[in-house]
Amino acid sequence: MSDTVLGPATEADGPAILGLLERSSLPTVGLSDHLANAVVARRDGQIVGSAALEIYADGALLRSVAVDATERGGGLGQRLTERALTHARERHVCDVYLLTTTAAGFFPRFGFREISRADVPAGVQQSVEFRSACPASAIVMHAPLRPLSVAVRDATESDLAAITAIFNDVLATSTAIYMDQPVTLADRAAWWRSRVDADYPVLVAQDESGIVGFASFGPFRAPVGYRFTVEQSVYVRNDRRGRGIGGNLVRALVERARRLGTHTMIAGVDADNAASLRFHERLGFERVAHFREVGYKFGRWLDLIFLQRSLGKPDD
DSSP states (O other): OOOOEEEEOOGGGHHHHHHHHHHTTOOOTTGGGGGGGEEEEEETTEEEEEEEEEEETTEEEEEEEEEOGGGTTSSHHHHHHHHHHHHHHHTTOOEEEEEESSOTTTGGGGTOEEEOGGGSOHHHHTSHIIIIISOTTSEEEEEEOOOOOOEEEEOOGGGHHHHHHHHHHHHHHOSSSOOSSOOOHHHHHHHHHHHHHTTOOEEEEEETTEEEEEEEEEESSSSGGGTTEEEEEEEEOGGGTTSSHHHHHHHHHHHHHHHTTOOEEEEEEETTOHHHHHHHHHTTOEEEEEEEEEEEETTEEEEEEEEEEETTSOOO
């Protein structure tokens, strides 16, 4: 079976998308007029997922986010939503709205927040979904997409409180870090100092809200024969994920590693973290090892996957 591939919808995809929406109990009316701003997921030539935008002068409506029952639970809905929002930014859309009756808990991870129907601009309210397709009881949500000015730079001691907060949030809410106890500011200060003293980078991403992510790499293994290999880690603040910040940090790490004469970069990712695995693969990392039950957290054994990128390869 082939991988699931995302790409733009074509006019010929219309019937398959409408069939998927009908099976998912989602509105189909008016979608045919907006296929130019739709994205689909294909597996073995069949459409197994969709997302679409209706773009108006004062904002866009996100609709038709659907995943076939055979593909659910693997993060495809997240990938489709991220791709649709990326398309919105490319079209210079500043605000995206949506209506939902069953998925209000899914969309906040992309920056959506519940708002009043009266707060939706007039152009978007004229859409078929607002006028008739969705019930009046549907929840209205909004995400601002105004471009964020994100700078990537070397971390300083004044950044350590924010770095500690991001690290501890990831630690507490996921299996991305195989630790149970939060770290202290003193712990992170010692870690930062050890990296800097060894000439390893600690980078932060910063926008107008403050530090929104950080990344670093260090030795893969201690013996001198491994000196041309490093292991990286990257973490993004939970309200800024899905906006390309992690990619910017990793690309900056790769360039720094090349300057240091590094040959190979390794990433260790929890096997259940499908989003992180896809993220690294998009950045040129390849899966090279799967270690079974080497970690333990939240009362269960965890598998670890190693991904590797040769730094002799140019960026995509």
